[in-house]
Amino acid sequence: MPTMHLPQHVKLVEVGPRDGLQNEANPVPPEVKVELIDRLSAAGLPNVEAAAFVSPRWVPQMADGAEVMARIRRRPGTVYSALVPNMKGMEAALAASVGEVVVFSAASEAFAQANINCSIAESIARFEPVAQAAKAAGVRLRGSISCALGCPYQGEVEPRAVVDVVQRMAALGCDEIDIADTIGVGTPGAVQAVFEAAAGVFPLDRLAGHFHDTYGQALANILAALQSGVSAFHASVAGLGGCPYAKGATGNVATEDVLYMLEGLGLRTGVDLRAVAETGDFISRAIGRPNNSRAGRALLAKWSAQNANPTACAA
Amino acid sequence: MPTMHLPQHVKLVEVGPRDGLQNEANPVPPEVKVELIDRLSAAGLPNVEAAAFVSPRWVPQMADGAEVMARIRRRPGTVYSALVPNMKGMEAALAASVGEVVVFSAASEAFAQANINCSIAESIARFEPVAQAAKAAGVRLRGSISCALGCPYQGEVEPRAVVDVVQRMAALGCDEIDIADTIGVGTPGAVQAVFEAAAGVFPLDRLAGHFHDTYGQALANILAALQSGVSAFHASVAGLGGCPYAKGATGNVATEDVLYMLEGLGLRTGVDLRAVAETGDFISRAIGRPNNSRAGRALLAKWSAQNANPTACAA
Numbered sequence: 001m002p003t004m005h006l007p008q009h010v011k012l013v014e015v016g017p018r019d020g021l022q023n024e025a026n027p028v029p030p031e032v033k034v035e036l037i038d039r040l041s042a043a044g045l046p047n048v049e050a051a052a053f054v055s056p057r058w059v060p061q062m063a064d065g066a067e068v069m070a071r072i073r074r075r076p077g078t079v080y081s082a083l084v085p086n087m088k089g090m091e092a093a094l095a096a097s098v099g100e101v102v103v104f105s106a107a108s109e110a111f112a113q114a115n116i117n118c119s120i121a122e123s124i125a126r127f128e129p130v131a132q133a134a135k136a137a138g139v140r141l142r143g144s145i146s147c148a149l150g151c152p153y154q155g156e157v158e159p160r161a162v163v164d165v166v167q168r169m170a171a172l173g174c175d176e177i178d179i180a181d182t183i184g185v186g187t188p189g190a191v192q193a194v195f196e197a198a199a200g201v202f203p204l205d206r207l208a209g210h211f212h213d214t215y216g217q218a219l220a221n222i223l224a225a226l227q228s229g230v231s232a233f234h235a236s237v238a239g240l241g242g243c244p245y246a247k248g249a250t251g252n253v254a255t256e257d258v259l260y261m262l263e264g265l266g267l268r269t270g271v272d273l274r275a276v277a278e279t280g281d282f283i284s285r286a287i288g289r290p291n292n293s294r295a296g297r298a299l300l301a302k303w304s305a306q307n308a309n310p311t312a313c314a315a
Numbered sequence: 316m317p318t319m320h321l322p323q324h325v326k327l328v329e330v331g332p333r334d335g336l337q338n339e340a341n342p343v344p345p346e347v348k349v350e351l352i353d354r355l356s357a358a359g360l361p362n363v364e365a366a367a368f369v370s371p372r373w374v375p376q377m378a379d380g381a382e383v384m385a386r387i388r389r390r391p392g393t394v395y396s397a398l399v400p401n402m403k404g405m406e407a408a409l410a411a412s413v414g415e416v417v418v419f420s421a422a423s424e425a426f427a428q429a430n431i432n433c434s435i436a437e438s439i440a441r442f443e444p445v446a447q448a449a450k451a452a453g454v455r456l457r458g459s460i461s462c463a464l465g466c467p468y469q470g471e472v473e474p475r476a477v478v479d480v481v482q483r484m485a486a487l488g489c490d491e492i493d494i495a496d497t498i499g500v501g502t503p504g505a506v507q508a509v510f511e512a513a514a515g516v517f518p519l520d521r522l523a524g525h526f527h528d529t530y531g532q533a534l535a536n537i538l539a540a541l542q543s544g545v546s547a548f549h550a551s552v553a554g555l556g557g558c559p560y561a562k563g564a565t566g567n568v569a570t571e572d573v574l575y576m577l578e579g580l581g582l583r584t585g586v587d588l589r590a591v592a593e594t595g596d597f598i599s600r601a602i603g604r605p606n607n608s609r610a611g612r613a614l615l616a617k618w619s620a621q622n623a624n625p626t627a628c629a630a
Contacts, residue, residue, distance in 0.1 A: 004504060004539075184613070187579020188538055189319060216572035216609030217579075219535040223503055224319075250609055257531035264502025264532070294531035298499070 007231035009268045011047065013178075013208060014040050014255055016283070017068075018049040018083060020240025022061045023251060024287060030064040032286045034071045039282065040237060041075040043275035045255075049234075051082040051096070053089035069096035079140065090130045093139075100140035103127040103172070106182075107162045108151035124168045131172045140176070143169030144210070148179045148194060149186030159197035166198045166207075176206045178234060181221065184214025184250075188224030195228045208232035211253050213239065218253035219261055226265075233258060238280035239292025254293030256280055274299070322546035324583045326362065328493075328523060329355050329570055331598070332383075333364040333398060335555025337376045338566060339602060345379040347601045349386045354597065355552060356390040358590035360570075364549075366397040366411070368404035384411035396457065405445045408454075415455035418442040418487070421497075422477045423466035439483045446487045455491070458484030459525070463494045463509060464501030474512035481513045481522075491521045493549060496536065499529025499566075503539030510543045523547035526568050528554065533568035534576055541580075548573060553595035554607025569608030571595055588614070 017037050021028050033050075040048050050072065051065030065082060074080065081100040082093045093101050105123045106112045112120045134141040148162045162179060169177050179198060181191075191209070198207055209225045209232070211218040222233055236252035259273045277296045284291040291297050332352050336343050348365075355363050365387065366380030380397060389395065396415040397408045408416050420438045421427045427435045449456040463477045477494060484492050494513060496506075506524070513522055524540045524547070526533035537548055551567035574588045592611045599606040606612050 187576050189580045214613045215575050220538045220576055223535045223538055260530050261502050261532055261535055265504045298529045
């Protein structure tokens with residue numbers, strides 16, 4: 001490993017059960033979600049985004065959050081997160097004993113106006129009571145910044161727009177802030193620029209990268225962010241979660257692909273790649289869609305060939 | 316672009332018409348190959364691997380090399396390459412007026428024995444008359460080293476094994492040598508290690524990287540190689556070319572994905588991404604298979620949405 005200086009330990013945040021399954025057209029039964037989350041925590045993932053306490057009228061896919069949280073087998077060492085849009089969601093999240101609540105905004109005014117009908121500043125100000133409740137309850141608070149590398153409405157997003165949102169989320173008291181390339185348009189230089197700018201106003205070791213593979217750039221972007229010192233990344237088992245804007249397009253980067261790269265780089269995650277790949281196979285079959293992880297598909301094919309003929313070619 | 320020092324100009328070698336289509340189960344008609352190659356050269360690609368002059372008994376997909384080379388519209392500025400296994404192939408390649416011939420071996424003794432039934436050293440020695448004929452004819456000579464990051468039979472491949480083959484190919488008189496991760500198992504640190512070792516015995520600016528996306532690592536590997544100063548890469552439009560070892564697995568990295576990253580990094584290639592993406596759409600439809608380029612699919616979907624409704628969301 002001649003020239004790369006990388007963080008030696010990387011925290012992976014598994015977002016498949018929430019960010020991934022929320023984008024499935026048909027709601028996934030709670031027992032499937034429970035098995036998915038339990039397999040992921042058993043694989044060693046330190047953080048699993050497990051639910052969203054949002055209006056079931058708007059997001060029917062997430063209506064079973066309380067049931068799912070009640071039925072999972074909680075593993076010490078795994079933090080279970082939930083998205084909350086407001087105090088009503090916050091009360092439900094606290095009742096469900098989540099370990100972390102996630103508040104969210106965008107780095108693009110056009111996106112904020114189009115999606116939540118208010119400015120970025122207003123969207124964050126509305127989260128103040130949620131943040132106070134999180135602090136009072138001793139629950140971790142994460143802020144999520146979407147469209148940080150580009151916006152479907154306004155196109156380019158400048159790093160200083162992201163920095164402004166990071167500062168507002170820092171003032172809210174966020175323990176961790178993730179910078180998300182929601183539409184997957186970013187490339188490695190732009191990724192380094194935005195993280196290095198954000199690190200000027202918030203501790204680098206509490207920033208996380210959330211990348212989508214829509215344009216195939218996610219792993220290169222993660223490598224670039226690692227080189228800038230970022231040590232926490234979101235990923236979704238089997239690449240769960242399509243892009244809502246482009247039919248057939250890929251969404252979240254697959255956890256298996258990220259883990260394969262991190263293992264190859266000799267970085268520690270505490271996560272068992274084989275268990276995650278088998279979980280990717282499980283959930284892809286359970287919801288009847290192709291496994292969107294390239295590493296997952298290749299590893300499963302290799303293991304299957306080895307089982308069929310232990311002396312055969314292992315590619 | 317804060318911390319990256321990258322070559323400012325990158326040479327892309329398009330391998331779809333040969334390395335890609337050779338892996339299609341059904342031979343592709345010559346008129347389709349001709350249109351594919353002409354579209355690729357018109358898009359500005361400086362090097363197109365267009366044919367293989369190999370036994371039609373073993374590789375029926377490439378039996379029409381002479382016809383294809385005779386019918387293409389040769390663009391000044393594009394070098395047309397052909398794979399040659401022996402003097403018989405070399406004579407056919409010279410008769411077809413190719414600009415570059417490609418000789419090949421592996422960095423894995425197990426792979427060489429299994430595939431060509433001889434040692435690596437023997438495989439290269441056999442190419443001596445081909446190399447002499449190339450020099451005599453004033454045709455460029457490229458050496459291709461497969462399994463340089465891992466082997467389906469022996470597993471790990473050490474950088475010094477690659478260096479040994481690079482030295483043998485340098486002695487043969489190769490103008491350019493590509494180091495190929497044939498089964499896509501490499502990760503960025505290993506890629507830097509092998510290219511930095513190879514650059515110790517051959518000029519870095521005449522080394523090229525050939526990556527497969529089987530495990531999703533190709534773009535991260537290209538980024539890592541760029542950071543080590545490598546400035547030439549192979550890619551295949553629409554990701555043509557599956558992995559022969561794993562059904563459904565991805566093969567060559569897609570030209571569109573590479574170009575999208577290089578453009579985002581501000582590097583010059585002289586290649587028109589839109590023309591390549593449209594070529595990816597053409598060839599995918601012509602051979603009736605899904606477009607395997609993520610950037611290609613996303614861009615085509617975006618352009619199609621813009622055409623349908625010019626004011627709509629452009630994600």
